[in-house]
Structure formats: C-alpha cells, structure tokens
Amino acid sequence: MIAVFKREFQTLFTGPIAYFVWALMFFFAGLFFYSYNILGGQTALTGVFDILYTISLMLVVPILTMRAFSEERRNRTDQALLTAPVSLTGIVMGKYLAMLLVFALGMAITLVLTVVIAMFGATPAWASIFGNYLGLLLLGGNLIAAGMFFSTLTESQFISALLTFAFSFILLMFDSFASLFSNATWLVTAIEFLSVNTRYQAFASGTISYGNVMYFLSMQALFLFLSVRVLDSRKWQ
Numbered sequence: 001m002i003a004v005f006k007r008e009f010q011t012l013f014t015g016p017i018a019y020f021v022w023a024l025m026f027f028f029a030g031l032f033f034y035s036y037n038i039l040g041g042q043t044a045l046t047g048v049f050d051i052l053y054t055i056s057l058m059l060v061v062p063i064l065t066m067r068a069f070s071e072e073r074r075n076r077t078d079q080a081l082l083t084a085p086v087s088l089t090g091i092v093m094g095k096y097l098a099m100l101l102v103f104a105l106g107m108a109i110t111l112v113l114t115v116v117i118a119m120f121g122a123t124p125a126w127a128s129i130f131g132n133y134l135g136l137l138l139l140g141g142n143l144i145a146a147g148m149f150f151s152t153l154t155e156s157q158f159i160s161a162l163l164t165f166a167f168s169f170i171l172l173m174f175d176s177f178a179s180l181f182s183n184a185t186w187l188v189t190a191i192e193f194l195s196v197n198t199r200y201q202a203f204a205s206g207t208i209s210y211g212n213v214m215y216f217l218s219m220q221a222l223f224l225f226l227s228v229r230v231l232d233s234r235k236w237q
Contacts, residue, residue: 004086004094009101012064018102021064025106028055033113043117044125048110049132049204056140057168060106064099065147066161069231073155092227096141096148103140107133127206135203138216139196143168145223152230171196 012018028051036047086094110133114124143164150163174195199212 001086001090001094001097004091005098008095008098012098012102017064017067021060021102022106024055024060024063025052026109028052029109029113033116037113037117043123045110045113045117045129045132046204048113049136052107052110052136053139053200054172056103056136057143057172058165060103061140061143061147061168062161062164064103065144065151065164066157068095068099068148068151068160069227070151070155070157070160074157088228088231091231092148092224096145096224099144099148100137100141103144104137107136107140125206128204131203131206131208134208135200135212138203138213138220139200142196142216142219142223143171145220145227149223149227149230152227152234 029048032047032051033045036042037045110129114129117124146167147160147164150167151157151160153163154160174191174197199209199215202209202212
C-alpha cells in the first residue's frame with residue numbers, strides 16, 4: 001500500500017492535477033476571505049469554508065479523482081497494477097490516501113487565514129474552525145472514495161469526472177428533495193438521515209457528533225469496498 005501511495009502522490013504532482021486543485025482552493029478561499037473578512041470586517045471564516053464546501057463538491061474532487069483508475073485502464077497499465085504483489089485493498093487505499101492528502105494540504109490555506117485573523121488581534125472561533133475543517137475533510141474523503149469508484153467503471157477521465165460531478169450535485173441538492181415529498185413522513189426522515197448538508201452544518205457549528213463522523217466514514221468504506229469489488233472482477237477477466 002505504501003508503494004502505491006508514494007507512486008500516486010508523485011504522479012499527482014508530475015502532472016498539473018495537484019497544482020490545479022490547490023490553485024482552485026487557494027483562489028476561492030483567498031477571494032472570499034478578502035471579501036467577507038478583510039472588507040467586511042468579519043472574524044469568522046464561515047464564508048471561506050462555505051465556498052470550499054461548494055467547490056469541493058462541484059470542482060475539486062471530480063478533477064482530483066477523474067484519472068485514479070481511468071488513466072490506468074486507458075493506458076493498458078491496469079493489468080500490471082492488478083497483478084502486482086499487493087492486495088487490491090492496498091491498491092485502492094494507497095490511491096485514496098494520496099488523493100486525500102493532496103485535498104487536506106489544499107485545505108491548509110484555512111490555517112494560514114486563521115493566523116492572519118489572530119495577527120490582527122481578533123480571537124478566531126476555534127470550535128467552528130476545527131469543526132469545519134474536520135467536516136470538510138470527512139466530506140472530501142467521502143467524495144474522493146466515490147470518485148475513485150466511478151473511475152473504476154470507465155476508461156474515460158471525462159466520464160469519470162462527470163459521474164462524480166453528478167453525484168456531488170445530487171448531494172448538494174439532496175435537502176431540496178424533502179420539500180417534494182412533504183406528505184411522506186418516512187421518506188422525509190430518510191432524506192434527512194442521508195443529507196450530507198445537514199450533517200456538515202453540525203460540524204460547521206462546532207458540534208462534533210459521533211454519529212455524523214461514523215456516517216461519513218461508513219460512506220467512504222462503502223465506496224472503497226465497491227472499488228475493490230470492481231477491480232477484483234476485472235482482474236479475472
């Protein structure tokens with residue numbers, strides 16, 4: 001797994017993907033920090049985390065994961081990888097952890113912005129900042145796992161990114177579905193239980209819930225397991 005992790009992490013920086021992902025996160029975080037915190041005189045980083053939440057769903061993760069397995073399949077190097085002396089779980093986890101690390105390092109811009117706020121004499125809302133950071137990291141891990149799964153299904157990076165984008169869009173709009181089925185109480189309850197937005201907002205308010213943490217970890221485990229199953233079926237074709 002460690003060898004796969006190192007290979008994937010280096011590959012992300014060999015091409016433009018990691019740099020482009022960081023550029024997106026740094027640009028939007030800096031833009032909203034300047035607009036809301038510098039010009040608006042606000043000390044809370046709510047606007048920064050909100051925009052990172054949105055672009056992570058719609059842009060960052062689809063770009064980060066689109067080549068995870070699709071490129072291996074397109075270049076016909078997937079069989080060499082699948083027959084390497086490492087388990088399929090190790091392959092999936094190595095790639096997953098490499099992309100998660102790139103995502104986590106991209107979020108580190110928020111720590112810099114927190115220091116800037118502290119330098120101006122304001123007291124950062126540490127509970128909210130920590131909650132947002134943890135929530136965004138868990139959400140990012142969830143989406144990366146899902147994006148990797150979609151990448152195992154096709155050799156087209158574009159289709160992989162499109163599937164991840166569509167999945168992320170559904171998650172973003174999921175709460176809106178509850179109003180469409182207001183008469184079906186059980187369905188509304190199910191939608192609220194599965195809602196990523198609701199669970200993330202709990203983190204954003206500084207509330208760390210064991211149930212919410214386990215929800216995101218369970219979703220990550222599910223998509224990673226599905227990725228392993230898809231690779232296993234291809235290994236014996």
